[in-house]
Amino acid sequence: MFYIHTSSCISAQKAFIDPTETTLTESVDNKLYALDIHYDMIPPNVLRRLGKAVKMGIATGIQVVSNKPVDGIVIGTANGGLEDCIKFLNQIIEFEEGRLTPTNFVQSTTNAIAGQISIMTANKGYNITHVHRELAFENALIDVEMLLQENPANNYLVGGVDEISEYNHTINTLAGYYKQEAISNKEVLESASQGSIAGEGAAMFVVNNTKEHAKAVVQAIKTIHSTDIHTIKKIAKDFLKEHLPAAESIDLVLLGQNGDSRLNSYYESFFNTLPANTHIGYYKHLTGEFSTATAIALWLATNLFSSNRLNELMKISTSHTPTNILLYNTSKGNQHSLILISKV
Amino acid sequence: MSRIVVTGIGIISAIGDSTEKNRNALKNSFCGISSIDLFETKYAKLLPFGEIKIDNNTFRQLLNISSAGVTRTSMLAQHAFEQAIQDSNLTKEELATEDTALINGNTVGGMCLTDELYNDANKHSTDSPYVTSYDLGSVTIYLQELYNIQGVCNTINTACSSSANAIMYGARLLKQGKAKRAVVGGVDSLAKFTINGFNALHILSSQPCQPFDQNRTGLNLGEAAAFLVLEREEDCIDKKKYAVLSGYSNANDAFHASSLSDTGEGPYNAMKEALKIAHLNPSDISFINTHGTGTENNDLVEGTAMKRIFDQVPPFASSKSNTGHTLGAAGAIEAVYSILSIHHQELYPSLHFEHEIEDLKLRPLQAYIQCPVQHVMSNSFGFAGNCSSLIFSAL
Numbered sequence: 116m117f118y119i120h121t122s123s124c125i126s127a128q129k130a131f132i133d134p135t136e137t138t139l140t141e142s143v144d145n146k147l148y149a150l151d152i153h154y155d156m157i158p159p160n161v162l163r164r165l166g167k168a169v170k171m172g173i174a175t176g177i178q179v180v181s182n183k184p185v186d187g188i189v190i191g192t193a194n195g196g197l198e199d200c201i202k203f204l205n206q207i208i209e210f211e212e213g214r215l216t217p218t219n220f221v222q223s224t225t226n227a228i229a230g231q232i233s234i235m236t237a238n239k240g241y242n243i244t245h246v247h248r249e250l251a252f253e254n255a256l257i258d259v260e261m262l263l264q265e266n267p268a269n270n271y272l273v274g275g276v277d278e279i280s281e282y283n284h285t286i287n288t289l290a291g292y293y294k295q296e297a298i299s300n301k302e303v304l305e306s307a308s309q310g311s312i313a314g315e316g317a318a319m320f321v322v323n324n325t326k327e328h329a330k331a332v333v334q335a336i337k338t339i340h341s342t343d344i345h346t347i348k349k350i351a352k353d354f355l356k357e358h359l360p361a362a363e364s365i366d367l368v369l370l371g372q373n374g375d376s377r378l379n380s381y382y383e384s385f386f387n388t389l390p391a392n393t394h395i396g397y398y399k400h401l402t403g404e405f406s407t408a409t410a411i412a413l414w415l416a417t418n419l420f421s422s423n424r425l426n427e428l429m430k431i432s433t434s435h436t437p438t439n440i441l442l443y444n445t446s447k448g449n450q451h452s453l454i455l456i457s458k459v
Numbered sequence: 460m461s462r463i464v465v466t467g468i469g470i471i472s473a474i475g476d477s478t479e480k481n482r483n484a485l486k487n488s489f490c491g492i493s494s495i496d497l498f499e500t501k502y503a504k505l506l507p508f509g510e511i512k513i514d515n516n517t518f519r520q521l522l523n524i525s526s527a528g529v530t531r532t533s534m535l536a537q538h539a540f541e542q543a544i545q546d547s548n549l550t551k552e553e554l555a556t557e558d559t560a561l562i563n564g565n566t567v568g569g570m571c572l573t574d575e576l577y578n579d580a581n582k583h584s585t586d587s588p589y590v591t592s593y594d595l596g597s598v599t600i601y602l603q604e605l606y607n608i609q610g611v612c613n614t615i616n617t618a619c620s621s622s623a624n625a626i627m628y629g630a631r632l633l634k635q636g637k638a639k640r641a642v643v644g645g646v647d648s649l650a651k652f653t654i655n656g657f658n659a660l661h662i663l664s665s666q667p668c669q670p671f672d673q674n675r676t677g678l679n680l681g682e683a684a685a686f687l688v689l690e691r692e693e694d695c696i697d698k699k700k701y702a703v704l705s706g707y708s709n710a711n712d713a714f715h716a717s718s719l720s721d722t723g724e725g726p727y728n729a730m731k732e733a734l735k736i737a738h739l740n741p742s743d744i745s746f747i748n749t750h751g752t753g754t755e756n757n758d759l760v761e762g763t764a765m766k767r768i769f770d771q772v773p774p775f776a777s778s779k780s781n782t783g784h785t786l787g788a789a790g791a792i793e794a795v796y797s798i799l800s801i802h803h804q805e806l807y808p809s810l811h812f813e814h815e816i817e818d819l820k821l822r823p824l825q826a827y828i829q830c831p832v833q834h835v836m837s838n839s840f841g842f843a844g845n846c847s848s849l850i851f852s853a854l
Contacts, residue, residue: 188711193594195616201580204570207655208577212501220656221716221842224566225595225616230843233711239724242711242845243624246565247614248596254613261631282580289579290590340603340612449600 117263117322118329118459120270123178124414125149125171126316128401130428131415139401139428142300145293146279147314147403153178157235164218165231166196168278171317172228173235176272179321180236186269187241188229189259191252192276193406194283195225195244201282228276241271249450251275252407256336256454259322267324274319275410279403284313292404292447294374300400303374304430311373311446314403318414329459331417334358334439339451344384347451351388351443358455359439365393365455367419367437369412369429371444373399378448385443396431409444409452416440420458463630464854465701467547467688469539469644470795472782473509473681477542481792482799484781485807486827491782492667492679500651506663509681509783510649511535527588530569531682533601535788536646539684540602543642547688548698553640555607560638561599562613562629564621564645566653566787569593573651598646610638616787617709618841619750621645622685623790623849627707629689639694644686644791653786654680660717666811668753668784670777671762671823673814678752681783685791687798702801705834706737706850717842718756723764725846726750730768730836733848739834741769744850746806748793748837751777751823752784761838762819776809776824790839790847797835797851805829 127147130136140147153174154162162170172190194200200223206215221227226244233242241262245254252275259273287293294303294310303312326332335358339350359365368389372382386395396419402411415425423434442454470477473491474484484491495503497514518524518534522541544554553559569592570576576593578584591597599614611632615624622645629641647653657663657680664677689704710732712725719725734741750761765772778796779785785792800806809823833853840846 193596200570203656204573204577204580204652207573207651212651212655215655215659217656217659217717220659224618224842226618226841226843226845227716230711230716230845233713233844234715237713239711239713239728241709242617242843243709244616245613246595246616247599247612248594250612251596251614254611257611257613257637258628261635261637264635265631285580285582286590286593289584289587338611340609449604 116332116334117260117324118326119320119322119331119333119417120329121179121183121321122414122417123175124318124411125153125175126402126411127314134424142312145298145312147300147312148279149316166199166222168192168196168276169222169228169231172276173231175317175319176232176274177235179319180272183270183321185272185321187262187271188232188238189243189255189271189273190229191245191255191407192225192228193246193248193251194277196222196227197278197282198280199223201280249406249446250338250452252410253336253338253452256333263324270321270323272319273322274317275407276317277315277405277407279313279315304372304397304400306374307376309375309377311375311404314405314408316402316411318410326459331420332457332459334455334457337453342449344381348384348388351385351453354453363439365389365439365441367394367396368441368443369396369398369416371399371446372397373404373446378445381445381448394431394433396429398429401428404446409442412442413454413456416442416456460634461691461693463633463689463704464692464695465687465704465798466690466695466698467543468701468795468798469542469546470685470792471511471535471538472683472785472792473511474781476513485796488808488810489781490667490810500654502654506665507667507679508649509679509785511682528592530592531571531648532567532569532646533598535648535682535684536598536602539644540642540686543686543688549688555609557609558639559608560610560629560632560641561603561608562625562641562643563599564615564625564787564790565595565598565647566616566618566621567647567650568595569597570652571648571650617845618843619786619789620839620841620845620847621787621790623839623847624709626687626790626794626849627709630704630707633689633691641689642686643689645788646684647785647787648682649680662754664753668780669811670751670753670780670809671758671816671821672812673816675753675758678754679783681785683782683785683788683792685788685795687794700854702798702851703854705852706733708732708736709847712844712846714844719760719840723760725844726761726764726840727767729846729848730764733850737850744773744834744836745832746773746800746835747775748797748835749775749777750838750840751779753779759816759818762816762821772821774806774824776807780810793837794849797837800832800835801851801853804832806832
């Protein structure tokens with residue numbers, strides 16, 4: 116259990132950060148690119164050389180640590196700066212292993228984001244990058260949960276970030292994770308075909324053990340490795356029994372449903388384990404699918420405790436402020452996660 | 460607080476495909492650095508590497524792999540993982556529970572298939588078995604699915620300190636009761652991608668590397684995998700135990716994306732914090748398995764930081780002179796070597812050393828010796844300033 120104090124987010128939706136904006140940004144060519152904003156804190160000569168994941172990570176990270184120095188930096192990213200990776204890879208093949216510049220290589224390592232934040236904020240503390248595909252951000256959360264047990268007075272930056280690159284878009288299309296047909300994000304959740312649409316973004320949080328002035332409390336995190344619906348349902352039930360305060364219930368569940376018809380049975384059976392009056396919210400039609408999209412889901416959940424202005428965009432059919440929100444996500448059916456977050 | 464003990468080890472590197480072969484090679488100053496024989500790269504015969512001389516087809520037979528899409532990185536990992544779980548007598552039933560964690564450090568993933576990746580990523584292919592095997596998580600997920608591991612599974616990339624952090628993460632899970640046993644380690648295979656990356660940085664030596672030598676000219680890349688089985692001492696009273704994982708740390712140098720600060724803030728803080736966690740004084744350390752890559756920057760900075768910590772620097776060596784720098788696997792294979800030093804009460808020498816670095820005046824151990832070995836420190840420092848130290852102690 117730990118508390119969220121400040122948070123930041125870069126996504127495709129202007130409405131997430133601009134209270135005057137109420138419309139949904141539509142996908143283009145089945146992709147939801149994150150808005151290219153908020154890079155003011157990065158010196159222009161540095162910015163020019165950075166890939167999008169590194170830019171988004173630095174911008175969201177520095178935004179939350181600038182007023183509150185932290186004792187460590189814990190990042191989840193499945194792929195980091197993949198666009199730089201493919202640029203370097205293409206150079207290797209096209210120049211037949213000739214004279215190459217190392218910039219793309221150095222930027223392409225997944226730990227470059229946490230490293231850059233540490234350099235720019237002169238942070239010499241704990242620094243780590245979790246890269247375990249769809250559970251990269253969840254492992255970052257488990258890590259800070261342990262860090263705050265070990266060092267109860269500390270503050271940590273924890274976040275998730277991933278980018279759309281030509282590389283992962285092509286590879287994931289070959290693997291069947293993106294839809295073949297053109298579709299708008301407005302309709303993607305109702306789609307009956309396989310695959311989803313691509314997305315990217317970043318969300319960062321400063322967390323500690325202090326309840327006072329906290330925005331939300333992360334009660335527990337659980338990762339599941341299974342394709343068996345019954346196993347997942349059993350683990351989910353045990354999880355809630357253990358971590359949901361007695362006499363309380365989940366009043367909102369945020370589902371990571373992404374329009375891939377193969378995953379519907381997971382989400383439906385999972386939802387059926389919850390009481391019938393549980394409300395549902397969605398976010399992947401706003402963010403697109405990417406490995407650390409649960410970071411944005413956690414950012415949204417944190418904000419839902421104080422405002423209901425995103426309810427309509429998230430298809431939440433109540434204006435009631437929730438007390439306990441459960442996040443359930445699976446992107447490919449073999450890695451699943453549960454995050455329980457409550458109002459303070 | 461419970462002590463975290465090592466109950467199983469498994470390793471494969473350029474100096475051997477088993478723990479015993481690695482130990483014998485270290486005792487006999489065997490150098491596994493050679494030209495590349497098993498895949499094509501322009502640098503195969505131009506630069507030396509720590510290549511494991513077992514080809515992928517042989518691995519597939521040895522490991523009984525029938526499915527397509529299993530990369531060399533996954534195969535090296537499986538080889539070391541299976542040795543470790545057998546050594547610790549873990550049953551398939553024990554592995555397939557929520558009590559078992561699997562934490563893997565990795566920087567290359569399936570990118571050892573640089574050409575296949577190029578074709579797949581640039582739409583030159585339509586039917587590739589590897590599309591879900593390129594990312595870093597793929598190796599861990601392969602092992603997790605193979606043994607149906609149900610506890611916390613994680614992949615960590617902190618560059619060359621990845622598997623030191625994997626070991627640390629596993630130990631912390633055990634201490635906090637989030638797992639009952641943790642299989643922890645790391646892997647990387649040689650790849651055109653990393654060869655060209657390190658070559659572009661001008662830090663690959665054309666000779667077998669000379670850690671801590673005044674005339675050192677860079678590192679040799681290698682490939683390897685190693686896993687340890689970690690358990691809480693009270694959970695494995697009747698089991699064979701090699702050593703205690705008594706200290707660990709993670710600190711950032713916060714200086715530069717691909718080189719260390721002159722004063723070695725990251726290395727200094729990593730070593731100091733590991734000593735603190737282990738409740739040890741610097742003078743308690745019997746031996747240091749250094750990061751010792753053989754680059755101009757690393758060896759000078761690491762030596763400087765060692766001199767800041769230790770009034771009298773204990774015996775030290777770099778096994779990268781035997782194996783090459785195995786990146787994501789380095790922390791794990793060097794953990795195995797540190798454990799072997801404690802288990803057999805012996806120290807393994809550094810190779811190819813001739814002249815002290817003038818500013819350091821430090822000489823690595825140059826001959827195999829048997830002596831009391833109580834506490835061994837193992838250093839791993841990576842790009843992006845990621846510095847970690849582990850300390851293993853006699854039981």
